[in-house]
Amino acid sequence: MEHPNGQDRQAEVTVLEWEQRKEFVGFTDDDALLLRDLSPLSEAYADEVVEELYRQFLRFDETKAFFPDDATLNHVKAMQKQYFLGLTVGDYGQEYLANRLHVGRVHQRIGLSPRWYIGAYSLYMQSVIPRVIAALGGDPKKAQRTIIALLKLIKLDQELAITTYITASEAVIARQSREI
Numbered sequence: 001m002e003h004p005n006g007q008d009r010q011a012e013v014t015v016l017e018w019e020q021r022k023e024f025v026g027f028t029d030d031d032a033l034l035l036r037d038l039s040p041l042s043e044a045y046a047d048e049v050v051e052e053l054y055r056q057f058l059r060f061d062e063t064k065a066f067f068p069d070d071a072t073l074n075h076v077k078a079m080q081k082q083y084f085l086g087l088t089v090g091d092y093g094q095e096y097l098a099n100r101l102h103v104g105r106v107h108q109r110i111g112l113s114p115r116w117y118i119g120a121y122s123l124y125m126q127s128v129i130p131r132v133i134a135a136l137g138g139d140p141k142k143a144q145r146t147i148i149a150l151l152k153l154i155k156l157d158q159e160l161a162i163t164t165y166i167t168a169s170e171a172v173i174a175r176q177s178r179e180i
Contacts (some may be wrong), residue, residue: 012167013160018097021156027092031149037148038091041135042128043085049127050081056123063116084124087153098156104164114165121154 013021028136042049055061067073086099107117129147136143 004006007078012114013097013101013163014096018094018160021159022092025073025152025156027149027152027156028082030145032090032092034142034146034149035153038067038132039085039088039090041131045131046081048082049084049124049131050077052127053080053120053123057116057120062113066110066112087150089156097160100160101164103157104161105168107161108168114162117161118158121158123149125154126146 054067054073058067069075083099083103086096089096107114128150132146132150133143136146
């Protein structure tokens with residue numbers, strides 16, 4: 001977006017907008033508590049989930065290309081683990097928002113198409129939901145509420161990543177247009 005003074009203004013999602021988005025999808029304090037309660041479980045299987053995710057990434061030439069060496073792969077896996085653990089941090093305020101906006105900008109900057117990281121969310125869910133059900137199987141109502149809370153947060157994360165990706169792409173296009 002361009003300001004009247006001619007400078008680029010990257011439209012960021014404000015904390016107020018973030019709160020409104022959470023309210024719209026019905027993400028409540030109870031959801032945050034359910035996810036926080038899931039934190040010890042997610043810490044226990046975070047490495048397995050990340051390994052499953054990267055096994056899939058490495059099967060496709062388009063995504064494998066982003067990991068040219070072991071050092072890059074190990075660094076990205078560590079970042080992915082932190083991202084994954086952030087899903088159950090229990091605090092989904094300004095710091096969480098800033099982190100998730102950063103993810104969208106990074107994906108745009110490195111040229112990772114949204115289809116790949118949107119697909120990664122699906123892979124996460126395929127890996128996580130059975131673990132949640134197994135862990136909370138003795139309380140099916142809690143398992144259901146926890147999975148729904150996780151789905152709400154994943155959808156919010158997807159929306160933030162796409163919004164930021166589009167905003168960053170538009171900023172590049174605007175800059176290139178001015179240069180031409």
